Amino acid sequence: MDHRLKNEKKVDHFDMEILVGYILLAGVLISAALLTIGLIWHWAIWGNLRFEHSIVGMNFFEFILSTLHQVFSHATRPRFILNMGIGVLMLTPFVRVLASVFYFALKERNWKYTLFTGFVFCVLAYSLFLR
């Protein structure tokens, strides 16, 4: 909210550029913070930055679910943070597209672009469910 108020002063109104710009910025910053914390935590526990695991094939939502399950196991907490970092990163463009759909539909009432961004959203949602 703070950001939004500040920028309303700067450019006089809240618009698509501000919305999209800050979603992207927030997504990347949160993701980078999680990845940094995950790496430092791992280093603090193990004294190295070697991760010897690779994930099995799963779609995005299974990936998030299996990550959340790991919260309950102490040994894998740094890995959980890393996975969340990747998850947030993947959600960033997805949320940006979703916000654009709403912005075009509710604020601009531009049905052409609501339809276009809606299509992009559906294809992305489908791809996240891929298995």
Place this chain on the structure above:
Amino acid sequence: MSFHLLFLISIVAGFVGAMSGMGGGIILIPALTFFGMDIKHAIAVSIVSVIATSSGSASAYVRDRITNLKVGMFLEMFTIVGALAGAAITLISGRKFLFILFGIVLLSSWVALFRQRHESWRQAVHQDSFSHWLELEGKYYDESVGKMIEYRGSRAYLGGPLMLGAGLVAGLLGIGAGALKVLIHDLVMGLPPKVSTTTSNLIIGVTALAGTSVYLAAGMIDPGLAAPIILGVVLGATLGTRLLVRLTNQLVRRFFLLVLLILGIEMILRGIWGT
């Protein structure tokens, strides 16, 4: 490969990727495979980092109001479909093919950019009715010349389908394919160079996400490996973005020409002779 090496390569890749609007992958993949990573895994990990590069630098460009959001959102419809198909093809194709294709894409971008090198951008005289219907007009403030530049995007009927191909290449090779997108914006749709690089940056994010979900589903994305790469790329891209807004078009272009040429030749040779 050590953490420090991964991190260093990624910073350089992010820096060059952001300055060029090509995405970090174009440097990252040749470098990772050079140090022994399997090309398919390099492609998969690269495309995740491309989401970060693209989103990070796009956020700055969008707020600077250089990016044309409508052009971006129209063209995204085509690139994401292409990216899904491309990533699926990579999973089943051979490694030599990927090396050679990577080289060919680099060199063809080079040829197209080279032939264009003396022409600077001119306003499209005529905007076709389809592009007008899509509302592809725009204006931005250009810092290097110190004035507002107005433009009208045109030939969207051609740009859209061509973007399907750019998306295919992006998903296939794990790169932003920004060079191809910029070409389509520049040559087909008549957008000013800065608008085309920054708009391509925005499109690259969703395109890379489509590709990433295919590679994630195939179990090819390792968060422990991806983390240092993403962080390095974001750091490099942050520096690169700061520089782009200040540089003139010609200088940026000449630098890409050199990078594209060297990497293109290198990848093709490795594809032919094996790694």
